[in-house]
Amino acid sequence: MIEANGIVQEVQGRTVLNGLNCRFDMGKIYGIIGPNGVGKSTFLQLLSGVERPKAGDVLLEGRSIYAYPRKQLARRMAVLQQSGLPPVGFSVREVVGMGRYPYQGWLGSDSDDSEAVIDEAIKAMGLTELRQRKMDQLSGGERQRVALAKLMAQQPSIILLDEPTTYLDIGFQVQLLDTVRAWQRERNLTVIAVLHDLNLASLYCDELIVLHRGAIAAAGAARDVLTAELIGRVYETTASIVAHPLTGAPQIMLQPSSYRDDGR
Numbered sequence: 001m002i003e004a005n006g007i008v009q010e011v012q013g014r015t016v017l018n019g020l021n022c023r024f025d026m027g028k029i030y031g032i033i034g035p036n037g038v039g040k041s042t043f044l045q046l047l048s049g050v051e052r053p054k055a056g057d058v059l060l061e062g063r064s065i066y067a068y069p070r071k072q073l074a075r076r077m078a079v080l081q082q083s084g085l086p087p088v089g090f091s092v093r094e095v096v097g098m099g100r101y102p103y104q105g106w107l108g109s110d111s112d113d114s115e116a117v118i119d120e121a122i123k124a125m126g127l128t129e130l131r132q133r134k135m136d137q138l139s140g141g142e143r144q145r146v147a148l149a150k151l152m153a154q155q156p157s158i159i160l161l162d163e164p165t166t167y168l169d170i171g172f173q174v175q176l177l178d179t180v181r182a183w184q185r186e187r188n189l190t191v192i193a194v195l196h197d198l199n200l201a202s203l204y205c206d207e208l209i210v211l212h213r214g215a216i217a218a219a220g221a222a223r224d225v226l227t228a229e230l231i232g233r234v235y236e237t238t239a240s241i242v243a244h245p246l247t248g249a250p251q252i253m254l255q256p257s258s259y260r261d262d263g264r
């Protein structure tokens with residue numbers, strides 16, 4: 001379990017997160033949503049243990065995440081950053097192999113099963129044909145799949161994703177989230193993802209956490225959280241909520257502010 005207790009964080013002298021408390025149970029997919037600039041990425045950074053809050057603590061299995069040695073934490077938790085795509089010049093195989101760094105011994109020696117783990121991650125992401133290709137010779141969608149394969153090779157039990165579908169077309173968005181969910185179910189992973197697309201968040205997340213004005217405005221299952229009232233209050237826009245015709249998950253229909261009841 002991951003617990004965020006009384007998290008306060010300032011960015012450039014401004015309080016962005018003002019006393020957040022929440023709990024992430026293992027084996028679920030969580031979506032962190034909220035308007036631009038509300039502090040979603042800041043919160044994810046704190047949950048990853050990379051940044052420390054001004055006040056409060058993040059506990060992983062009851063122990064402060066900031067007290068874990070780096071490599072030990074990396075064996076439990078992997079992070080897909082918004083701009084975290086690996087450097088150009090390396091091949092797909094090399095980049096996926098970088099996911100094994102938490103398991104390397106002194107002098108960079110690999111653990112015995114590293115080759116097999118890397119091959120499995122490459123296969124799972126459909127990258128076998130591209131394994132020798134250089135990173136700068138890939139499309140945006142392919143690069144994102146490499147980034148995810150690198151995460152897989154890290155064999156974490158918790159993954160943090162910062163806007164993983166940015167720059168992907170709708171086909172790749174669904175493909176990426178399908179892959180994450182299949183992997184999550186197979187390994188009983190805990191996934192915490194910052195997502196902008198509320199409809200995708202509703203379709204893929206077990207629970208949503210809505211940030212607004214430094215606090216948690218709502219948390220829970222999408223059907224309880226995504227209401228027209230909440231969308232109006234948090235995003236300051238009018239929306240109609242409809243049930244997805246197949247899954248029943250709430251889906252948001254946006255509405256132009258010029259719309260009038262007579263339909264013109």
Ligand SMILES: Nc1ncnc2c1ncn2[C@@H]1O[C@H](COP(=O)(O)OP(=O)(O)OP(=O)(O)O)[C@@H](O)[C@H]1O
Binds near residue numbers: 011034035038040042
């Ligand atoms: N390097 C920085 N310098 C100055 N201000 C920053 C910096 N990084 C973030 N901020 C500010 O901190 C606040 C929180 O930023 P953060 O990126 O966490 O928000 P977010 O909810 O993830 O935003 P978005 O939805 O636009 O990605 C914002 O108001 C942002 O302007």
